Amino acid sequence: xxxxxxxxxxxxxxxxxxxxxxxxxxxxxxxxxxxxxxxxxxxxxxxxxxxxxxxxxxxxxxxxxxxxxxxxxxxxxxxxxxxxxxxxxxxxxxxxxxxxxxxxxxxxxxxxxxxxxxxxxxxxxxxxxxxxxxxxxxxxxxxxxxxxxxxxxxxxxxxxxxxxxxx
Amino acid sequence: xxxxxxxxxxxxxxxxxxxxxxxxxxxxxxxxxxxxxxxxxxxxxxxxxxxxxxxxxxxxxxxxxxxxxxxxxxxxxxxxxxxxxxxxxxxxxxxxxxxxxxxxxxxxxxxxxxxxxx
Numbered sequence: 697x698x699x700x701x702x703x704x705x706x707x708x709x710x711x712x713x714x715x716x717x718x719x720x721x722x723x724x725x726x727x728x729x730x731x732x733x734x735x736x737x738x739x740x741x742x743x744x745x746x747x748x749x750x751x752x753x754x755x756x757x758x759x760x761x762x763x764x765x766x767x768x769x770x771x772x773x774x775x776x777x778x779x780x781x782x783x784x785x786x787x788x789x790x791x792x793x794x795x796x797x798x799x800x801x802x803x804x805x806x807x808x809x810x811x812x813x814x815x816x817x818x819x820x821x822x823x824x825x826x827x828x829x830x831x832x833x834x835x836x837x838x839x840x841x842x843x844x845x846x847x848x849x850x851x852x853x854x855x856x857x858x859x860x861x862x863x
Numbered sequence: 864x865x866x867x868x869x870x871x872x873x874x875x876x877x878x879x880x881x882x883x884x885x886x887x888x889x890x891x892x893x894x895x896x897x898x899x900x901x902x903x904x905x906x907x908x909x910x911x912x913x914x915x916x917x918x919x920x921x922x923x924x925x926x927x928x929x930x931x932x933x934x935x936x937x938x939x940x941x942x943x944x945x946x947x948x949x950x951x952x953x954x955x956x957x958x959x960x961x962x963x964x965x966x967x968x969x970x971x972x973x974x975x976x977x978x979x980x981x
Contacts, residue, residue, distance in 0.1 A: 741868055751938055759931040766927045772918040830942030834950055834957060842957070844939070845964040848932050852968035855932070856977045859925035 702742065709735035722768045726761060733757040744817065747826040925977060936965050 712735065715728035733756045740749035820828060833841050904911050943950070943958050950957070972978060 747942065750941070754938060755931075755935060759927075759934045762927045763924075763931060766919065766924045769919040770921065770924055824945075826942050826945050830946040831949075833939075833942060834946060834954055838957065841939070842960055842964075845936075845961045848935060849964055849968040852929065852932050852965075852972060855925060855928040856972055856975050859921050859928065860975065860977055 698742070705735050705738045705742075723765065726765050726768060729764070730757050730761050733761070744820060745825050747829055922980065929972060929977070932968075933965070936962075 709732055712728045712731035716725045716732065719725040719728060733752060737749040737752040737757070740746070740752055815828065906912065939961065940958075943954060947954060
């Protein structure tokens with residue numbers, strides 16, 4: 697049952713990912729990308745990581761997609777049908793093929809051993825994924841967490857300076 | 864374990880189903896009488912001017928950018944809210960510093976008039 701569900705989600709993910717690069721209208725590509733993000737969120741749920749799934753939907757499918765759609769509308773990309781893009785397709789296919797080959801070799805040749813830390817799958821299920829992430833973030837990684845807020849502050853100032861006509 | 868997410872799956876199926884059924888039913892049983900006036904794009908009752916694809920003002924982009932940044936701030940609040948009782952005073956001060964730093968950014972945005980529509 698779970699395998700079947702995984703296969704269905706994978707099929708939807710692959711089809712929507714192909715649509716992202718084949719759609720003529722960039723807005724349609726963006727909508728397909730949202731579907732791909734939702735499929736990734738489903739994978740996170742299946743891997744017992746509901747917090748990451750929620751972040752995936754909220755930040756990627758929500759906020760980042762708004763930014764991408766606004767970028768498309770800002771640049772005013774016209775739907776071009778006539779221009780020949782064959783040299784790009786050939787180059788892209790070659791790069792894509794070798795990347796796939798590389799990934800396939802790594803996946804099939806090496807035996808990836810999961811690191812044996814104190815947090816096994818059972819402990820994560822027992823104590824809760826969000827709680828464990830939070831505990832690490834607010835105690836062990838206290839300084840990086842606080843620095844994140846400064847990073848966001850820099851981004852806020854940068855956005856205002858770049859996009860505002862009169863500061 | 865995945866059974867807990869069954870309601871969400873049902874919601875997705877109902878949402879997609881509603882859209883599909885509406886489109887299919889209206890194309891099957893809806894009347895099809897077309898005229899030039901009917902097929903022209905609707906622009907608040909005026910004659911259509913130009914194409915539908917126009918360049919948008921950068922002001923929208925700025926609002927979207929600020930939305931993302933404060934959205935990421937909100938994401939950090941979720942694990943903190945779950946651990947609120949366990950972290951106690953320590954967690955409150957920690958999150959307080961985090962919020963205050965971002966609040967400085969909010970005041971900056973406000974004072975620079977980035978939220979104004981000029």
